[in-house]
Amino acid sequence: MRKYESGLAVVALAMLVAAAPAFAARGTDGELKILFWQAVSTLNPYLSGGVKEELASSLVLEPLAGFDENGKLVPRLVVDIPTLENGGLSTDLTTATWKLKPGVKWSDGAPLTADDVVFTWAYCTAPGGGCAQAAKFEGVKAVEAIDPLTVKVTFKGPKPFPYTAFVGATSPIIQKAQFANCLGAKAPGCTAANFAPIGTGPFKVQAFKPNDTISYAANENYRDPEKPAFSTVTLKGGGDALSAARAVLETGEYDYAWNTQIEPEVLQGMTGAGKGKVLTAFSSWVERIDLNFDAADASLGDKRSTAQAGPHPILSDPAIRKALSAAIDRSAVVETAYGAAGKPTCNIIAGPDIYVSTANDSCLKPDLAAVNALLDGAGWKMGPDGVRAKNGVKLSFVFQSSTNSVRQTTQALLKDMWGQIGAAVELRNIPPSVFFGGDPSSPDTFQKFYADLQMYTVLYSGTDPESHLASWLCNNIPSPSNGWQGENMSRYCDASYDRLFDELSRTASPADRATIVKKLNDQLVGDGAVIPLVFRGAVSAFSNRLAGVRMSGWDSELANVADWSRAK
Amino acid sequence: MFAYTVRRLLTAIPVLLIISFVIFSLLTLAPNDPLGDLPLTIPPEVRAQMRAALGLNQPFLVRFALWLHQFFINEPLNLLQAWTGLDIGDGNRLRVLSWATRSPVVDLIVQRLPQTLWVVGLAYLFGVLLAVPIGALSAYRQHSWFDQIAAFVAMVGYSVPTFFTGVVLIVVFSVKLQWFPSVYNTNLKVTDWPSFVAQVRQMFLPVLVLTLFNTSQISRFVRASMLDNLHQDYVRTARAKGVKERTVVLVHVLRNSLIPVVTVVALGVPTIFSGAIVTEQIFRVNGLGQLLITAIQGGDLPLVQTLTFIFAVLIVLFNLIADVLYGLLDPRISYE
Numbered sequence: 004m005r006k007y008e009s010g011l012a013v014v015a016l017a018m019l020v021a022a023a024p025a026f027a028a029r030g031t032d033g034e035l036k037i038l039f040w041q042a043v044s045t046l047n048p049y050l051s052g053g054v055k056e057e058l059a060s061s062l063v064l065e066p067l068a069g070f071d072e073n074g075k076l077v078p079r080l081v082v083d084i085p086t087l088e089n090g091g092l093s094t095d096l097t098t099a100t101w102k103l104k105p106g107v108k109w110s111d112g113a114p115l116t117a118d119d120v121v122f123t124w125a126y127c128t129a130p131g132g133g134c135a136q137a138a139k140f141e142g143v144k145a146v147e148a149i150d151p152l153t154v155k156v157t158f159k160g161p162k163p164f165p166y167t168a169f170v171g172a173t174s175p176i177i178q179k180a181q182f183a184n185c186l187g188a189k190a191p192g193c194t195a196a197n198f199a200p201i202g203t204g205p206f207k208v209q210a211f212k213p214n215d216t217i218s219y220a221a222n223e224n225y226r227d228p229e230k231p232a233f234s235t236v237t238l239k240g241g242g243d244a245l246s247a248a249r250a251v252l253e254t255g256e257y258d259y260a261w262n263t264q265i266e267p268e269v270l271q272g273m274t275g276a277g278k279g280k281v282l283t284a285f286s287s288w289v290e291r292i293d294l295n296f297d298a299a300d301a302s303l304g305d306k307r308s309t310a311q312a313g314p315h316p317i318l319s320d321p322a323i324r325k326a327l328s329a330a331i332d333r334s335a336v337v338e339t340a341y342g343a344a345g346k347p348t349c350n351i352i353a354g355p356d357i358y359v360s361t362a363n364d365s366c367l368k369p370d371l372a373a374v375n376a377l378l379d380g381a382g383w384k385m386g387p388d389g390v391r392a393k394n395g396v397k398l399s400f401v402f403q404s405s406t407n408s409v410r411q412t413t414q415a416l417l418k419d420m421w422g423q424i425g426a427a428v429e430l431r432n433i434p435p436s437v438f439f440g441g442d443p444s445s446p447d448t449f450q451k452f453y454a455d456l457q458m459y460t461v462l463y464s465g466t467d468p469e470s471h472l473a474s475w476l477c478n479n480i481p482s483p484s485n486g487w488q489g490e491n492m493s494r495y496c497d498a499s500y501d502r503l504f505d506e507l508s509r510t511a512s513p514a515d516r517a518t519i520v521k522k523l524n525d526q527l528v529g530d531g532a533v534i535p536l537v538f539r540g541a542v543s544a545f546s547n548r549l550a551g552v553r554m555s556g557w558d559s560e561l562a563n564v565a566d567w568s569r570a571k
Numbered sequence: 572m573f574a575y576t577v578r579r580l581l582t583a584i585p586v587l588l589i590i591s592f593v594i595f596s597l598l599t600l601a602p603n604d605p606l607g608d609l610p611l612t613i614p615p616e617v618r619a620q621m622r623a624a625l626g627l628n629q630p631f632l633v634r635f636a637l638w639l640h641q642f643f644i645n646e647p648l649n650l651l652q653a654w655t656g657l658d659i660g661d662g663n664r665l666r667v668l669s670w671a672t673r674s675p676v677v678d679l680i681v682q683r684l685p686q687t688l689w690v691v692g693l694a695y696l697f698g699v700l701l702a703v704p705i706g707a708l709s710a711y712r713q714h715s716w717f718d719q720i721a722a723f724v725a726m727v728g729y730s731v732p733t734f735f736t737g738v739v740l741i742v743v744f745s746v747k748l749q750w751f752p753s754v755y756n757t758n759l760k761v762t763d764w765p766s767f768v769a770q771v772r773q774m775f776l777p778v779l780v781l782t783l784f785n786t787s788q789i790s791r792f793v794r795a796s797m798l799d800n801l802h803q804d805y806v807r808t809a810r811a812k813g814v815k816e817r818t819v820v821l822v823h824v825l826r827n828s829l830i831p832v833v834t835v836v837a838l839g840v841p842t843i844f845s846g847a848i849v850t851e852q853i854f855r856v857n858g859l860g861q862l863l864i865t866a867i868q869g870g871d872l873p874l875v876q877t878l879t880f881i882f883a884v885l886i887v888l889f890n891l892i893a894d895v896l897y898g899l900l901d902p903r904i905s906y907e
Contacts, residue, residue, distance in 0.1 A: 038754070042857070042865060044671040051671075052609040052621070133624025135609065137617045173612075188624070191673035198674065212682055213672040214865050215857040216758050239754060241855045241865075246741070246753065253746045254753055436607030436870065441615060445602060462610050488615045 030221040030234035032569040035549075038257040040247040042214040042240025047197040048173060049127050050190060052135025057172045058261060059238055061559035062219055063110075063202035064175035067101050067120070067154075068166065070557035072284060074355030074466040076166055080107055080115065080176065080203060084166070087511065096161035096511055101169070103152040108224040109178050110207040117148035120169060122179035124156075131188035139167050139174040163511040164467040171465060172559035176203070205231040205565035215240055225565070232551075232568035245269065251544040252279045259552075260544040261560060264409065267342020270542075279547050283343050283540035286556030287468065289353050290345070290413070292402075292458045292534040294318045294327070296494040299401075299453055308452045308494070309482050316396050318455060322381035323398070324531025327456075329377075330424045331417060332369045337537055340412040348538035352468045352524045355557075357513070360521040363528045374424050383425070391425035399427035400455040403447075405435040410458060413536070417458075428456075443487045450481040452492050460539060461490070466557055469507055469516075472523050475532055476501055495532035572898060575906035576891065583887050590883045591876075595635050598872050605670045605870035625670050638876060641667045646677055669874040671866070676877045679862060686757055687846045687858030694778045695843050698785025699836055705786065706793025707825055710801060721790065728787030737780045737853040744776060751776050755856040777854040781847055785839075792835050796828040830900045837893035841885035 043059040045051050067081045076084045082102045085091020091100050107115040124146040127134040145157045146168070156168055168174060178201045185193035199208040203226070206219035219236040239257070248263040250256045252273040263270065263281065270281055296319060298312040306312040317323055333347030349363035383391040383398055391398040402417070404410045411432055418428040431454065433447045438459070446453050463471045473479065474490035477498075481489040500523065507519045527533055541556050550570040553563050605625065606618050613621075622628060626637070645664040652658065666675040709718040745753035752773050761767050800806065801824055809819045846860025855861075859878065866874035898904050 042861075044669075044869075045673055047673075050673055052606075052613050054610060131624060133621035135613060135617065135621060137620065138612070138614050191624070191668060194674045210758070212757065212857075213669075213674055213679060214862060215682075216756075218758060237758070239756070239855065241857050241861055242754075242852060246738075246853065246855075249741075249746065250754055254749065256745075256752060256754055434602075436604050437602050440602070440604035440607045441618065442602070442604060462612050 029223075029225075029229055029231065032232040033234060035233040035236045035259075035564075035567065036257045037236060037238040038242075038247045038250055038260040039238060039240045040242045040244050040260070040262070043217060043238065044213055045197050046200055046208060046211060046217070047177075048175065049132075049134045049136050049177070050197060055240075055261070058559050058561055059217060060175065060200065060202075061172040061204070061561050062206040062236060062238075062564055063204045063208055063222075064172075064177060064200055065202060065204045066171055066175045067103075067169040069171055069559075069562050070466060070555055072553055072555040072557070074286065074557045076170070076466075078104075080104055092165065096163055096165070097158050099156045099158075099162075099165040100149070101154045101156070103154070104226070105152060107203055107226050109201050109203055110222040110224050111178075111201050112224055113178070113180060114151075115176070115203055116151045117154045118151075119176055119179045120154045121146045121148050122182070123174070123176050124168065126177060126182055126186060126190075127174070129187040129190075132186065132190040134190075136174050139170075141167075143168050161509070161511075163508070163516065164465075164469060166467070167465055171557070172562065178202075206236055209235075227565065230565040232566075236564075248273055248281075248544045251546055252276055252281075255279070255546060255548075258546040258549050262541065263544045264344050264542045266408075267338075267340075267344075270342060273544075277547070279544055281343055281542055281544050282552070282554045283542050284554040284556030284560065285346070285354055285538060285540040287352070287354050287466070287471070288460050288462055288539040288541075288556075289348060289351055289535050290458065290460045290537040290539050291351060292327075292417075292456055292536060293449075293452065293492045294324055294531060294534065295452055295455050295457075295492075296496075296532075299455055301453070305483070310480075310494070315455065317398060317400070320381060321531060322377055323383070324534075326374045326378050326424055327421065327426070328366055328528075328531065328534045329374045330369060330371060330420050331366075331534070331536065332420060333367060333536060335420075336413055336416050339416060340409050341537055341539070343540075344542040345537040345539050348535050349528065350524050351527055351533055351535045352471070352520055353535070353538040355466050357517045358468055358520045358524075360524050362521070362525045369420075371423055378424060385425050389422070389425060390427045397427065398425060399429070401429045401431060402456040402458070403431040403433060403438075403454040404458040405438040405449075406432045407435065413458065441487075448487065449492055450487045450489065452481075452494075457492065458536070468520055472504060472507070472520065475527055476504060493532045495527070495530070497526070497530065500526055572895065572906055576895060579891050579894070583891070587880075587884060587887060591639070591880050592635065594879050594883070595638065595876055596631075598875055599631055599634075603867075603870040605872065608869055638667065638873065641665055642877060642880070649677075667873050667877055669866070669871050671869045671871045671874070676874050679874065680859065680878065680881070683846075683857070683859045683862050686755065686856050687844065687851070687860065690755075690774055690777050690851070690856050690858065691781060691843045691847050691860075693774070694781030694847075695785055695839065697778065697782040698789055701782070701786045702789035703793055703825075703829070703832070706790040707797050707820075707828070709790070710794045710797030710828075711820060713798065718794075721794075725787040725790055728783040729791075732849070733780050733784060733847070734849045734853060736783065737776070737850055740776050740780060741853070753854065755854050757857055777847075777850050777856055780850050789832070789835065789839075792832050793828065796831050797824060800824045800828045830897065833896055833900060834893045837889055837896060840889050841882060844885055845882050 039055055041055045043055050045056055046060045048057045048060045065079050068076050068084055069079050071077050078084055080103055082104055085099045085101060109115060124140055127136055128140055142158050142162060143156060144159045147155045149155050181196050181201050185196055198211040205222055205225050207222045209218040209220050211217050217238040221231050221234050244263050245265050247260040248265060251260040253276045255278045274281055295315055297308050298315050299308045303312045337345045337347050347367055349366040350360050352358045378391060383393045386392050404414055414430045418430060421428050437445055437447050438449050441448055441450060449457055449459060475495050477496040479489040479491035480494050481487045503523055510516050543560060545552055548570050550568050551566040554560050555562055606621060645666055669676050669679060705721050709721045712718055741753045744751045755773050759770055761770050806824060809823055846858045848860035848864050851858050851860040863878050898906055
């Protein structure tokens with residue numbers, strides 16, 4: 004018996020010795036199993052534009068810099084982030100100079116050089132290629148290699164926030180040697196390169212089955228010799244969100260399932276099995292309601308939802324816009340429809356924290372009595388049918404959104420809440436591919452906005468809200484004259500807003516920018532141009548057997564996959 | 572019979588051309604946007620460039636002609652090249668490219684065939700093998716306990732949708748009992764005994780779901796056909812002659828009853844290739860059915876067009892095979 008015990012002790016000691024270095028050595032934790040219920044179609048994010056492709060390629064391809072979970076810039080392939088203080092940005096804000104980390108190698112052993120960075124820009128801006136991330140390079144005049152480790156990006160004009168090109172998982176660096184013959188119209192034909200890009204990231208592609216399974220192996224040339232802890236990664240695609248969550252949280256077959264937003268109580272039930280947890284990464288997504296400032300009645304024919312139709316008969320009344328927002332119990336919406344995936348918000352700019360205003364927080368506590376008093380005072384009298392009316396105009400709306408169970412639940416809740424203040428609401432839902440499709444010949448796009456209210460979320464990339472705030476400029480109103488392009492769905496137009504925005508586009512100091520952003524946000528919310536509803540996060544399921552996960556909403560959820568390991 | 576077959580094959584050509592045109596028109600007219608699923612961060616100008624890169628800015632007829640050329644000339648030549656190793660003309664012909672993956676559609680289909688044939692094909696085979704004895708016995712012992720139970724199971728199997736039975740099986744066998752995996756691994760290669768066991772385990776649930784459905788359907792056909800024949804005069808004659816009951820049922824009745832069943836089974840074969848959209852989705856088998864549904868959802872026109880056209884070819888072909896088989900099995904039928 005004693006002998007047996009000492010034997011055990013030796014085994015335990017041996018395990019301890021073996022475990023200690025294993026914790027910090029490359030490829031010692033076996034296989035990482037990932038489940039994407041939307042299968043990945045290609046591993047070249049420049050040809051797809053989809054989030055799933057961006058995430059799957061982020062195991063392999065890396066940008067110069069990324070964003071951490073707080074929206075802070077972190078260097079990836081560069082020594083540091085160029086700023087005015089360190090001289091990386093020129094004082095006139097027209098150039099940014101990036102210094103590459105020395106000694107970084109591609110997975111095929113070739114060194115990463117400034118030429119690769121220059122090529123990435125050339126690849127995405129080549130005519131005829133249909134590069135999905137072209138917007139990332141907008142305003143870039145030239146990208147030059149000063150020396151093998153220095154890249155200079157020159158902008159067409161002053162760029163107060165220059166961290167778009169080569170920043171984040173949507174514009175990673177690709178290898179010149181691999182893609183040199185794939186410029187422009189030849190890009191789609193390079194199937195082998197598109198399906199197995201050579202990267203600098205912690206993993207390399209072993210096999211790619213489009214819309215099915217990707218197999219990765221640890222990159223032996225990765226710059227940190229101790230990472231990644233996993234030797235292989237299998238990314239399986241297909242199915243639906245519910246069963247993906249189940250495979251991680253209940254059966255434990257997978258370590259990580261991306262985008263598992265399902266009914267909150269179902270998700271909660273699954274985590275009860277104790278095999279995993281659900282993480283939420285908040286970034287900039289705000290579910291909001293647009294109020295149409297132009298009349299949108301069907302009787303107006305071609306003029307509906309344009310300036311020619313005249314102001315909206317009901318929504319042009321500021322009291323109504325205020326009442327609609329104040330009547331919403333945002334906490335109830337979050338609890339019923341979003342669960343862990345959302346928080347109530349009163350701001351259209353809800354992140355990063357430095358830009359978030361506190362001036363509108365009163366909306367978090369709905370006060371129906373005050374709202375009803377406001378409407379009574381504004382002349383909207385309650386009718387015998389429970390619907391208010393003023394000068395013969397009934398307080399009734401058509402409220403549209405895209406087809407999505409969370410949105411339809413929210414619509415139903417809002418209809419009920421607005422019913423309590425005497426508003427009749429007719430609900431519509433439109434398939435997302437039509438609603439967001441932007442087809443000018445379709446009457447159901449969110450740009451045409453042939454309704455009084457509509458609800459959706461605008462996803463904008465990066466942490467800087469300037470491009471998003473540009474949505475409410477007067478010249479961004481969609482109309483027949485511009486082919487229904489533009490993001491100003493509310494048809495909001497205010498000269499003071501345009502002036503303040505112009506000031507923002509000329510300001511470089513982060514603190515000053517934050518002040519202006521808050522002012523712009525407060526003006527939009529105060530004027531009722533838009534009703535912010537829920538601050539949404541990305542929800543994913545992680546196994547308890549996974550350690551080192553830091554989920555960033557601003558970048559790829561897999562951005563720090565090199566640090567992931569098997570929980571001991 | 573030969574002349575008939577040739578005539579049918581020749582008439583199939585215009586039929587298939589019309590079908591391909593109808594599919595193409597329907598897909599083009601349908602309000603489906605290949606860029607519809609992309610994040611809204613991508614601005615309209617970039618979308619316009621992406622559309623142009625996909626060739627979407629060309630007129631409808633040009634795109635149809637291009638597809639015809641790629642599918643009927645480039646792809647077969649390409650296959651020939653791959654098989655013979657010879658270079659025929661310019662080797663770099665434009666193939667039918669999927670919009671979502673930007674890879675040749677035919678390669679995608681070839682990649683998906685094995686799992687679809689294994690899971691859906693095996694379920695069809697099991698379905699037929701089980702349905703014939705069940706249907707025959709049900710008919711022979713009409714109104715017996717066996718017949719009642721078979722009728723009940725068939726009704727349940729036929730009317731309860733696979734998205735329900737599939738999920739129930741997953742909850743019971745994968746979540747609670749943990750006997751079978753809920754996710755199909757398409758990378759699994761059968762090389763030794765443990766990998767064979769793994770393959771059987773991962774196929775078990777999807778095959779079970781589909782077999783139940785197929786058996787229900789076909790066993791009712793067999794039963795009805797058997798009942799028709801059991802009351803025919805020739806059966807009574809055979810019995811009167813003193814032929815053994817076993818021979819009467821298995822040789823005379825069953826053989827004659829199977830003639831219409833063969834037609835039904837042959838007509839069902841193309842559905843194997845079209846995959847089982849729902850079941851493949853639930854168990855993540857990622858075969859042709861899943862390929863088709865993701866292509867439809869993503870507005871991937873070349874892929875949907877090519878897949879549906881191949882299904883059309885198979886349906887036309889198996890219709891012909893069913894007709895020819897009918898003629899061979901039943902001497903009373905002649906196509907001359």
